[in-house]
Amino acid sequence: MPNLVGTSVAANHAKAVETSQLGTRRQVFFVVDMGTDVETNYTASNSLYSKAVRAIQSVAEIYSVGVPNGQNFTVSVAYETVATSDPTGLDTNAGTNTVMEDAIDEACATTCDVYNAVFDGSTLEYNC
Numbered sequence: 001m002p003n004l005v006g007t008s009v010a011a012n013h014a015k016a017v018e019t020s021q022l023g024t025r026r027q028v029f030f031v032v033d034m035g036t037d038v039e040t041n042y043t044a045s046n047s048l049y050s051k052a053v054r055a056i057q058s059v060a061e062i063y064s065v066g067v068p069n070g071q072n073f074t075v076s077v078a079y080e081t082v083a084t085s086d087p088t089g090l091d092t093n094a095g096t097n098t099v100m101e102d103a104i105d106e107a108c109a110t111t112c113d114v115y116n117a118v119f120d121g122s123t124l125e126y127n128c
Contacts, residue, residue, distance in 0.1 A: 026079035027063050029117040030097060031072055031126040032056075035110060039068040048108055049073065055107035059083050059099050074117070074124065 032052060042049040049068050053075075056062060061081040066074035083099040100114040117126035 027076045028079045028082060029074060029076045031074050031115045031117045033113045034071045035112055037071055038073060039070055042068050051107045052104045055103040056100055059103045
């Protein structure tokens with residue numbers, strides 16, 4: 001193959017755009033506000049945090065779950081597996097995911113909010 005360094009074709013190779021698809025499927029992020037403390041004893045068997053994570057797993061494929069802080073925790077899931085009534089909301093830092101909220105509320109006997117979230121630099125923005 002010829003060396004294309006310095007050509008207009010090589011210029012495209014040097015570009016970068018924001019993405020979560022570097023060797024994986026696209027990820028989307030959420031901040032879960034449980035409305036009550038989930039940090040205390042979150043590692044305990046069958047904790048509220050554990051129940052909430054399992055509830056999310058029932059409606060989406062989870063990539064990562066953050067350590068809870070007070071009543072909040074973050075989660076990233078595969079975009080294609082997210083059940084939602086508003087798929088355009090997944091690309092914004094506004095709105096909530098009612099499908100996840102319903103699953104968590106049923107599993108935990110609580111009322112929570114699951115906010116769509118996006119990274120802006122080093123900040124995870126949600127509920128804007």
